[in-house]
Amino acid sequence: MLPLQNFTGYIHQNALFSPGDQILLAVSGGKDSVLMAHFFKQAGLNFGIAHCNFGLRSGESQRDEHFVRRLAAVMDVPIYVTHFETKAYAAGHKISTQMAARDLRYQWFEELRITHQYDCIALAHHQDDAIETVLLNLVRGTGIAGLHGILPKRDHLIRPLLFLSRKDIDELIRAASIDYVEDSSNLSADYARNKLRLEVIPRLKEINPSLEETFAHNIERFADTELVLQQRIAALQDDICERRADGIYLSIEKISTLHPKRLLMYELLKPYGFSEPVSEELLDSLAKQSGTSFYSASHRLTINRQELIITRINEEHDRQMIQRADRTAEFGQRRIEIRYTEQAGFENNINKAFVDLDKLIFPLVLRTWQEGDRFMPLGMKNYKKMSDFFIDKKVPLPEKEHIPILVNGNGEIVWVAGLRQDNRYKVTSTTKKVAIFEQKFI
Template identity: 65%
Template sequence: MLPIQNFKDFINHNSLFAQSNKILLAVSGGKDSVLMVHFFKLAGFDFGIAHCNFNLRADESQRDENFVRMLANSLEVPFYVTHFKTKSYAAIHKISTQMAARDLRYNWFEEIRQSENYDFIALAQHQDDAMETILLNLTRGTGIAGLHGILPKRDKLIRPLLFLSREQINELIVKNDIDFVEDSSNLSVDYARNKIRLKVIPHLKEINPNLEQTFEQNIQRFSETELVLQNVVSELRGHLITEKQNNLYLEVAKVKTLKPQRLLMFELLRPYGFSELVVIELLQALDKQSGTSFYSNSHRITIDRKNLILSPVVTENQQLAFIHINDQTVNILQHKLSMSFTDEPYFERGSERAFVDADKLIFPLVLRTWQSGDKFIPLGMKFFKKLSDFFIDNKIPLVEKGSVPILINGNGEVIWLGGMRQDERYKVTPSTKKVAIFSLK
């Protein structure tokens, strides 16, 4: 028998959903999701089953789809299926296959939830998944939010199996003679998560056999710590930030008194898309010349004499594009900018290409048109020059200066006036280890 009462207790304790709610189950056909289906059936909840065929494992993918379809039919519950061209999507969006599959399935689940009037989407992640997520986040670098791993509930996503470990799920599958299909890719160490699951966690369990329980307790502590931090940041936001004419103002003097400064500023600016690296650059520049700007994907923050001014980055008349580290080409106006890298420290003279010290780049870069107040240090010179003066000196008509693409670093500094002049600060030097090459057509 399945521990139905434990299942219901976990749902109620975490307020995942009510008995009257209609739940869409994401089912791959593996042990975890199939067990979740049986829990929902025995508990008497109203649910349907959704299955994604990513077309990544040939006959295996079709086998999984057929199995889940038969499972839904045998239980007489609604069944939804879709097919994705996952590799094509990954290539078009320049992301990994795993990330492509994640984006595709979550977007589709939400479409089905809305169109078929489901209240929540249930995912079959368990305690080991949460533990793996924390270790993966720590390996890649994370804030406090990454330390609590997978939460039982977030928006319309619920995870009702987080009260079980992988070992407990395996035992329940065997004891209750539940059929499932095995995904062969789970055994591949080509994926980072699988490496942690198959190679790292077994060694950690030699040190602590109760690793799952320890991480469950840690997750609770981290979640509570994050809640405390959110409360502090919420109070700070009311104390530090004022709004004037659609712009937000933070007093520089008050920012300097924050302790710990980097953590609190990152949390204050995180809702506006600023990365931790950009926040560090911003704090280091507080005492420098006014007018320096820093960018996220959606906002700009500019250092004024007494305030940091936060504003949306796109204005009605401004053309803008963002360049991420894996991008190869970006379009703006009638121009196409391409980016490549080389380990050979060399450069060529010419206006159509810029050769930049790659270690000085802060992504995402911004490719935009001219703004009043823009300035740079022209290659070969020692002092700043306003772009407006540079345009005048080079006899660029007023009507044309708005069509010159300008490459901006993540810290707000001009890297290159596309097709015209590079900034001295980003030139290739004998100490350069990696060169970024920007070409404009």
């Protein structure tokens, strides 16, 4: 018998759902999700099963799907199965296969939840998954939210097995003689998470055999800390941010009194899509003249005398965000191709820009020119208004509305495509890595 009292106690303690709710279980066929299904069945709860076939492991993918279909039939519960073109999606969105699989499954789970009126989506993460997530976040860089890793409940997602470790699950599966299928990719050290699972965590357990329990307590403390921070940010929003008809206004005078300034400023700007490097660059730029702007994918932030003004970007204007991993960006009838090299060089080609990569703050913005734009043309030491630059170059009015302007994450213009790059971003003798942007007409 499974420890149903511990299972239902964890659900009640964390208020994951009510007894009469309909729960959609994400079941891959592996031991974790299969055990979760058996817990729900033996507890007499209302549930259905969703299974994703990502088509990544050929025969194994088909085997997993057949196993889950049989499991649902034996348990007499609804079953939903979908097939994804995961690699094609990853290539089209320029993301990793793992990230593509994650995006696809969560989108589909939410569609199922709404369509079939499920109250929650249950995922079979356990304590070891939580440890791996925290360590992975630390390695990649994270804020407080990344330190608590996986939470028992967030929005409609619940994780009712977080009271169990991987060892606990193995023992329960063995004791109850529960059948499951093994994903061979879990045994590969090719993925970052698997490297932590197979190589790093066993070493940590040599130092602390109770690692799962220690991390569980740490995660609770970090989650509480994040809650305190959120309360502090909510109070600051009421004090510093003023919503007006034309945007959101922040007092620079009040921002100057913040402590710790960088953390609180980032949290204030995060809801509008501004990254941490951009928020830091903004703080370093508060003494600059009015008109300096910074961009996220959805908003523009402008320094205006004693205030910061956040406005939503008009999506009707041509605008393309460029992430560090992007290699191309479409802009009207033009394509910007991007590559990186450690060999400093330069060509006298107006359709190419050779930029010091270390000076770039991603995401970059590719857009049309705006009134008030200015930059420092290559070879000059003074700023020039973009409108005057276009006049000097005798650019016809209709044409200048289609010229791509490459803008850094701090709002500074890097390159006027096909005309001139900015002197501040040129390759010098101290440049270590070069970003090359090339304009081509489609």
